Amino acid sequence: MPQKPVSRQVYFTHILVLLAAVYLSACSGTKRIPEGDALFTGFTVKVKGKNDSSNRQSEMETELSATVRPKPSGSILGLRPKLWIYNTFYTEKEKGLKHFIMTKLGSPPVLISQVDTGSVSQVMSNRLHNRGYFNNSVSSAITSKNKKATIQWTANVSEPYRIRKIEYTLNDSLPIHKQIKQAQPESLLKPGEPYDLQNMTNERMRIDGLLKNKGYYHFTPDALIFSVDTMVGNRQVDMLMRLKRDVASRTLKPYTLDDIYIFANYSVGDSLSVSDTLSYKSYHYIPNEDFVRARHLLRNVFLVQDSLYTRQNHLLTLNRLAGLSAYKFSNIDYKIDTLNNDKLDAFIYLTPAFRKSLRVETQMVSKSNGFAGPGVTVSFRNRNAFRGSELLNVDVTANFESQVGGRGTGTTPEGNRQSKQQQGLNSYELGTQVSLTIPRILSPFELPNLRTEFVPKTRIGLGFSFLNRLAFFKMNSYNASYAYNWRPRKTLTHDITPINLQYVRLSNTTEDFEERLAENPYLRRSFENQFIIGSIYQLIYTTQVYPDRTSQVFNSLVLDGSGNMINALNSLRGVDKPTQDAPRTLFGQNYSQYILANNDFRHYFNFGKESQLVARLVTAVGYSYGNSNTLPFVKQFSIGGPNSIRAFRARSVGPGTYNIPDELSFSYFDQTGDVKLETNLEYRFPISGFFKGAVFVDAGNIWLLRDTFDDEGNLNKPGAKFNSKTFLNQLAVGTGFGLRVDVEFFVLRFDLGIPVQVPYLPKGQRNVLSDFDFSFGGETGMVLNIAIGYPF
Template identity: 65%
Template sequence: MSAKILRSSFSFASLLLLTLLFWSCSSTKTVPEGDALFAGFKIKVNDEKDSSKRSSALATELSGTVRPKPNASIFGLRPKLWIYNAFYTEKEKGLGNWIQNKLGEPPVLLSEVDTNTVSDVMSSRLHNRGYFVNQVSSNTSIKKKKATINWTANIGEPYRIRKIAYTLDDSLPIHKAIQQTQAESLLKPDDPYDLSTMTQERVRIDAVLKNKGYFYFSPDLLIFSVDTTAGDRKADVLVRIKSAAPPRTLQAYKIDDVFIHADYFLNDSISTNDTLNIRGYRYIPSEDYVKAKHLLRGVFLYPDSLYTRQNQLLTVSRLMGLPAYKFVNLEYQPDTTTNDRLDAFLYLTPALKKSLRMEAQMVNKTNGFAGPGLLASFRNRNAFKGSELLTVDFTGTFESLVGGRGSDRENPETGEENLNSNLTSYELGVQTNLIIPRIVSPFRMRNLRTEFVPKTRINVGFNFLNRVNFFQMNSYNASYGYNWRPKQTITHEITPINLQYVQLVRTQPAFEEILANNRLLQRSFEEQFIIGSMYRFTYSNQAIKERKHQFYNDVSLDVSGNMVNALQSLTGADSPEEEAPRTLFGQAYSQYSRIQNDFRYYMKVGASSQIATRLLTGVGFSYGNSSTMPYVKQFSIGGPNSIRAFRPRSIGPGTYDVPDSLLFSFFDQTGDIKLEANVEYRFPIFGFVKGALFVDAGNIWLLRETVNPTTGEVDRPGGVFNTSTFMNQLAVGTGVGVRVDIEFFVIRLDFGIPVRVPYLPPGERNVIKDFNFGFTGDTGMTLNIAIGYPF
C-alpha cells in the first residue's frame, strides 16, 4: 500500500471521526423548541429501614418500568439518533427518508414521559414485593435541551410471611396431593411477601398435579388469600381451590387407548377401527412408513397408566427429534365408556423423505486456503423405515493460499518470488453418514428416558487432495459412535471405533526437500494410520436465554493405537523402534493420546451487549509405536477463529521463526501443546449490524526437541515448552470487528492488530508502537472474513 493511499485513508478516517463527534454534539438538532431530549434517568432506592437490603435488585426492576426508553447509546454516543439527524428530511419518500426511518431513530422527547404514571407503576411494583407502604417521587433536570429524570423510592421494612395454611377439603384426593407438596413450597415463613413468588407457587403446584393425573387442572384455580391483620408487618397466607372449580378439574385421569397415526396428513380421514394392535398401542393404518418397533422407543404414554405431563412432553420431544417427521401433534379425548379415562391420539406428519441439494460455496479454511467449491448432497430421512438419516455429500474445491505472513517477501537467495506464493490445492471427496435415532449395540440397553433422541453414528469417507508443487494425498476415514443427552445442558459423545488412513501417493522435489530437512515432520506424515477411540463431554447452559452468566465447556479425549499395541505385545510381537515400528496390515500405525478443553464464559451487559471469553488448552503426546503425533492431530494457531491479528498457522511453535522459504507452506508451524485465550466485547450498532472489540493471546509448543541428523542442528529452535518462559512467548493481538447478524446467518469482518510477535528478537516483540494501517508486514493489520462468531 503506497504512502499516498495511507495518507488518504488516514484523512478519511479523521474526517469520519470528526463528523461523528460533530453529530454527537448535535443530538438535539431535531428536538422542538420548548421540549428536551430524554437523555437518561437514574433510580435510587432508599432502603435504610429495610433489613432485606434488596435495593440493587429493586432498582433494576424499577428501571424496566420506565416508558419510553431513552435513545439507544454506546460509549455516550447515540448512533441511531445520529443517523436520524444526519439524514433528516420532511420528504415522505426517497433514500434519505428510508435511511432516516429504517436505520435511524427519532429523538425520545421529555414530553413523551409521563412521570406520574411511571411513578405509580413503580409504587405498584414495590407493593407486589411486600412494601405496602412506599413513596415514589421524581425530579427533572434540563441542560442544553437534554433532560435527565431522577426517581427516588422510599421504602421501609417489607411485610413478611408469618405462616402458610392450606384451607382444603381432605375428603378429596386432590387436596391431599396439594398438601403433600407443602415441603417443597416456594413460600417460606419469614420471607418477604412477594406476588411473583406466589404466582410461581401456583405454577409449581399445577406441575405437580399434572404429573399425578389431574389433566384438566390449571394454576388459576388456586387462590392465595393474604391476611395482614396480625400486625408487626406480618402476613398469613391461605391457599385454597376455587369453590367454582369444575368437577373434572379435581379428578385424576388414566390413559385408556393410545392411537398412533404414523403417516398423517392434514384432512386425512381416520378410522380408529382400521388399526394394528402392537404391544397394546393402536397403530394407524400400517407400518409402511416407520416400523412400530422403532417408533415406540420414543413413545412414553402407556395404556392403562396414570396421565402425567412429564410423559406427554417427553413423548412429543422425542418424536420431534426423529428426522422422518416434520410435525408431531398430541391430543386427548375423554373415553366414551369410562369417565376417569383419556384416549391419546398422536398425529405424525412425515417430512420430505428424499432431497438432493446443489450448493456453490466459498471455502475459507483455517490453514489459510480459500477458493470456490461445489457441494452436492443427497439426503434420505427414513432410509430403512426406522427414521434413519442417510446423507451422502460430494465435494469439490479449488483453493489458493491467500495472504499470510511474509506475503510481500522474495526468496532471499534468488531474489525471485517464492514458489509457495502461488500455492494452490485441488480437493475431491465423498462422505457417507448414517444417523440412527437409537442406540445400536451388541449389548441390550434400556431405553433412555430423555427428551433428546439418542443417536448412533456411522461414517465412511474418502478424500483426494492435490497440493500443487508439493504432494498428492488419499485420505480414508470410518467411524462408529454414539451421541446422547441425558439433559438439556449435558451431551456425551463416544466413538469407540475411529479409523483414519492418510496415504501420500505422489510427492514433488520441493516437498521432499522440506521433509529431508525435518525428520520430525517426515515422521508425522509417515505415521498416518490411526485406529483408536474418542470421547467428548459438553456442558452448556446457553439455551437458557434469560441467564446473565452463561457457560460452555467442551472436553475431548482422542487416543489411538493403544489396544492394537497391547494385543501385539500379548502375542509376543517385537518391541517397536523408531526405524522399525509395529505394523497393522503392513502399515505403521500411530499411538498417541490427545486431550483438549474449550471453556467459554459469556456475560450479558445491559439489554443487548455481551462479554464473551474463551480459554482453549490442549496437549498431545505420542509414545510406544510413534515418535511424533500424526500431522493431522497436531495443534496450530492463528486465523479468523483464533488469534485474529495473525494469519492461520503463522505462529509458533514457541519463538520459532520460520525460514522465508517456508513462509507459505506452514508445514512446520504445528505443535503438541496449545494455549489460547480470547476476550471479546460485543455490542449493537444499528439494526442487524453489530460491533466487537477483542483481545487474543496464545501460542503452540513442542514437547520434544528434535535434531536434524544431517546437519546436527535443532529442527525448530525455540519451539519446546518451558514452564518458566512460556508466558513471555505468547502472541498477542487486538482489534475491532463488524458483524451482519440476521439471526440464522452471520457474516463477520474482523480487523486484527498485532501487539506482541513471539518470533521476533526479545527486545522487538512489542510491535504496537510500530503499527501501520496497511495489511503487510509483521506490524500490519490482518483482515478476517468469516461466517459465524469465532466462539
C-alpha cells in the same frame, strides 16, 4: 525511518478528524425536536428505605427501571448513531432507499412529552406493593437543558410486610387435598420472608406441576386462591391457601390412560378415521407401517395404557418425537374416554417432513491450515432412509484453495528456492462423505431405553477425499467411524466414537517436497503413509440452553487415542517391539499411536439483549509414543487465523519462539506443535440495526514436547520445545476490533487484528505495538480477517 512518525501522525490526524465529524453529526440529534419539547436522553431510579431491613434497594431499582416506557434514545459513548442516521436520511416518503435506511438503520427521537411520568410512577408503586411495600410513594422530577431532558424517579419505602404464618384449608376428604398437603414442606412461601406476589404465583405453578404428574390432567393454577390478612399488626400478614369453591369436578380427580392412537402419517385435513388400524403392543398405529415402523417409533413414546397420566411423560414423548428427522411436527391431544370418564384417550399426531432433499451450496472455505478459496458442496438428504427415521446424508465437495497463511506477503524472499509455480500454493480437493444417523442406540448388548428428552443416536460415517497440493504432493484419505451420541439432560452431551478409522496415503511428491522431508525427519514422519485406528470421546457441557441467564458457560473436552488396541494385540502375538526405524505395521503400513486431549472453555457475560463479554481458554496436548515418534500431521496443532489469534495469519506463529527461515515462509506445514495454549477476550456490542461491533485481545502459542533433530544431529527448530518456566513469555499477543453484519441466519465478520507481541522476534524486540504503522504485512502490520459466523 524518519518518515515513520510522520506517517503515523497523518493517520492519527485523519482518525481525529473522523471522530470529530461523527461527534458533531451526533450533536445535531436535537435539530428535529419540536419547540417546547426535549429529547429524552436518560433516567435514574432511586429507592430510599432507611428502615428497610430486607436490603433489596438495588434489586428494586433494577426492577422499577424496567417499567419505564418509552426507553430514552440509545447512545454509545455519548453518541447516538441511530438518531444521527434517522436525521441524516429523514424523508417524508414511505418507500425508497432513504426511507429504508431511516427506518431500518435509524431510530426516531424519543421526546420527553411522550413519557407519562404519572402512569410510570403508578406502575412503580404497584410493583412495590406487590413486593410487600404496602406503604410507598413514588415521585418524579424532570431536568431539561439544551433540548435534552432526563428524569429522576424517587421511591420512598419502609419495612416490607412479612409472612407470619401460612395455612392450607384442606378439610375435604378428596385425594387431591392430601396431595397438596404433602407438597407443603417444599413450599416457596416461608414464614418471616417478605410478602411477594410473584412467589405466590410461583407457588401455585409449583403445586400445579406436582399435581399434573399425579394424574390431574384438568387441574390449573387458577383453581388455587390465596387469602391474605394484612390487619394482624406489626407489619405482618397471615396467608390462607385453598381450592376455589366452584372448581369443576373433573379438575379434582386423577386420570389414567386408556387407548393410545398414533397417527404416524398425519396431514392437516385428514379425516382421522381409526378403521384402518394396526395394533402393536397395545397401541393403535394408524394407518400402517409404510412410513415409519412402529417398533422404531414406539421407543420414543412414554405413554403407556392403564398408567397414570403425567405431564413428565407427556413432555418426554413430545420432545423425543420432535427429535425424529422423519417428522416436521408432533402433537398430543387427550379426550375423556366415552365409556369410562376416569380415563383419557391419547391421540398422537405426527406430520411427516419432506423425505428427500437436494441442496447445492457455494462457499468461501477458510481452513485452520491457512488455505482459503471458493468451494461447492452438493448434499443429498433422506430423512427416513429405512423406515425408522434414519437420516442419510451424502455430501460431495469440491474446493479450490490458495495459501493465505504463513508469513508470506505475496512475494518470494530473495534466494528462496521456491519456483514460480509454487507461489500461491494453489490446491484443490475433491471428496465425498456418507453418514447415517440412526435415532436409537445400536449395540450388541440389550440396553434399556434411556429416559431423556433428547433422542439417543448412532452415527455411522464413511468418506474419501483426494487432495492435490500443487508443486508438493497428492494425498488420498479414507475414513470410517461408528459413534454414539446422547444427552442425559439439556446441559450435557456425550459423543463417543469407539471405532475411528482413517488411512492417509501420500503420493506424487515433488522433488522440492522430497528435499524438505529429507532435511526434516520430524516432518517426514508426520507425512508417512499410516493408519489412525482408535477412539474419540467428547463431553460438552453448556448453559447456553438457558438464554435468559446473565452468565453462561460452554466447555468441550475431547479425548482422542489411536493405535493402543492394535499395539496391545501385536504385543500379545509376540511381534517385535517397535523402533524409530522399524515400527510395527498393519497390512504393510505404519499405524499411529498417540493420546490427545483438547479442552475449549468459554464464559459468556451478557449485558442487556445484545452486549456480551466472552472469555475463552483453549488448552490441548498430544503425545506420541510406542509405534510413533510424532503425531500425524492431521492431528497436530496450529495457531493464528480468523478464529484464533486474529493479529497473525493462520499457521504463522510457533512452535515456541522458532523463527521460520525465509525459504520456508511460504510453507504451511512447518509451524505445528504438540501443545497448544490460546486465550481470547472479546466484547461484542450493537452499533445500528444488524451492524454489530467488537473489540478483542487474543494470546497464545504452540510448542513441541520434544526437540527434533536432522540426520546430522542439528536442532531443527530452536526454541520450539515447551518449557513450563518460560512459556508465558512466548505467547503471541494481538488486539483489534471488528464489524459484524448479523442478519440472524447469516453473520459476515470483518476483524482487523493488530499485533502486540511477536514471540519469534529476538528478546527485547517482541513488543511491536509501539512500531505499529497502519500498514498490512510484516510483523508490525495489521491483518484483515473475513469470515462467516462468530469466532467462538
